[in-house]
Amino acid sequence: MNMVESKMNCAQSVLTAFCEELELDKATALKLSRGFGGGMGRTGKTCGAVTGAFMVIGLSESKTAREGVEAVYAWIQEFTRRFNGRYGSTECTELIGCDLSNAEGLSRARGEGVFTKICPDIVKSAVEILEQIR
Structure with missing residues (x-):
């Protein structure tokens, strides 16, 4: 998966990795997740890979509506615990060391090949964490 050559952001890359399994049209997935890159619209907040994972979890099957909500929350909490265990944060700015919410940070990220x-x-x-917990 070469997200840079394909012009996908992190959220799109994670969500589209599960399109077939979720029976989700790739074009719809790309549109749905396009605003979540750069820590949610280049605000540097929650990492797009994390928000993409949350979308995958939300689209996953459950038995009943109430069980579904509880299952989604439990999966999100487990995903977050494991992701934080690897990276120490879910925040884009902390993960990449650049603040994408301003031109200087974005330019630095591009220049450094982040x-x-x-x-x-x-x-x-x-994607690996999702495959483990689902």
């Missing part, structure tokens, strides 16, 4: 050196590993980890 999107090719750091983000793909984070996406891969998010």
Whole structure:
């Protein structure tokens, strides 16, 4: 999965990795998740790989509506626990060491190759954690 060449953000990369399994149209998945890159619209907040994982969890099957909510919350909490165990944070700015909410931080991230050196590993980890907990 080469997210940089495909022009996908981290949320899109995670969500589309599960399109077939979730019976989700890839074009819809790309549209749904496009605003979540860069820590949610380049605000540097929650990492796109994390928000993409939360979308996957939310779309996963459950037995009843109430059980579904409880299962989703439990899976999200477990995902977050494991992700934090690997990275110490779910915040984009902390994970990549650049604040994407301003032009200087975005320029630095691009110049240092953050999107090719750091983000793909984070996406891969998010997918791996999802595969383990679901």
